[in-house]
Amino acid sequence: MTNEGNLTSVVGRYVKVEVFGEQYEVYFETNANANPNGIPVVCQHTAGNDGRQFRDFLLDEEIAKEFIVFAIDLPRHGKSDPPVNKEFWKEEYKLTRKWFVEYMVQFCKSLNLENPIYMGAAIGGQLGIYLAIEHPEFFRSSIAISPIDISPGFYHEWWDHPQVNGSDAGYAITYGLCGSLTSERQKHLNAWYNSQIAPGVINGDLYFYSIEHDLRGEKLPQIDTDECILYMISGEYDYTALPDKVKAYSERIPGSKFVEMKGLGHYPMIENYKKFKEYLEVVLNDIVKEYSHG
Known part of the structure; x- marks a missing residue:
């Protein structure tokens, strides 16, 4: 018999998602105490990490009054396995834009989410721009954390080199991307999450981030920010x-809205949630206001 008083409001489940014929069982966590009529917010973690980065967001009782939060473990990350209907161990994992965009749409459709808000950081931030470009009619808003038009130099063979400890490298880089308002505990906790990734996965994530992604100059298509409200958010310490x-x-994107987060870095949702929420609340309130007027 469980002691209900010791249980949190975060509940984890699996959902079946198919992307271009590949079948996945995707793990996600949601705030079970959320208003059943709340607006869905789908959260995508950074490269090499998982949905635990959004734990404080999931636990926020004020957020639960108006929003249903879905924090996903991308396939091959956290508790989400590689595809179940192919010999995944015989191929090199490379995250591509085409697959990533389709995956996020199919995840939302698998749960019958209607006009969700999307929020993602780093690789998830880059994805947020592509979702606004390709599916403005599907997402009521895209919140892109740490997006940049081009991000070269991160896809590198040393991530999987036999003389390099990839877990230690990921730990150190993750730690160093945090801001001045991040406690030592949160720096180490986020880095610890990142260090648990399977071999080849972080470099596979960074294939999308560093090789495929390029929206410089004339490569950036027009985005209908009237249909999909776009926020581009950057932490002061995110190099x-x-x-x-x-x-x-x-x-360069007419109608998009920029927000700078003082004292925060590359992972604001886990670095210092209280400070992050000060910025996020303004964004979410603005989205609700703009969407209701639209």
């Missing part, structure tokens, strides 16, 4: 997506 760079990127 992969410095605020001035993200702001300039945002200015």
Whole structure:
């Protein structure tokens, strides 16, 4: 018999998702105490990590009054396995834009989510721009954390080199991307999550991030920000997506809205949730207001 008083409001489940004929059983967590009529918010973690980055967001009772949160473990990450209907061990994992976009849409459709808000960081931030480009009619808003028009140099053979400990490398890089308002515990916790990734996965994530992704100059298509409200958010200490760079990127997309987070870095949702929420609440309230008026 369980002691209900010791249970949190976070519940984990699996959902079947098919992407281009590949079948997945995707693990996600949601805030079970959420308003059943709340607006869905789908959250995508950073490269090499998993949905635990959004734990504080899931536990937030104020958020639950208006939003149903879905924090996903991308396939091959956390508790989401590789595809169940193919010999995945015989191929090199490379995350592609085409697959990533389709996967996110199919995940939402598998749960019958209607006009969800999308929020993602790093690889998830880059994805947020593509979702706004390709599916503005499906997502009521896209919140892109740490997006940048091009991010070269991260896809590298040393991630999987026999003389390099990939877990230690990921730990150190993750730790160093946090801001001044991040406690030592949160720095180490996020880095610890990142260090648990399977071999070849973080470099596979970074194939999309560093090789496929390029929206410089004329490569950036027109985005209908009236249909899909686009936010581009950058932490003051995020050297992969410095605020001035993200702001300039945002200015190339008419109607997009730029937000700089003081004292935060690449992983604001886990670095210092209280501070992150100060910025996020303004964004979410604005989305609700704009969408209701639309």
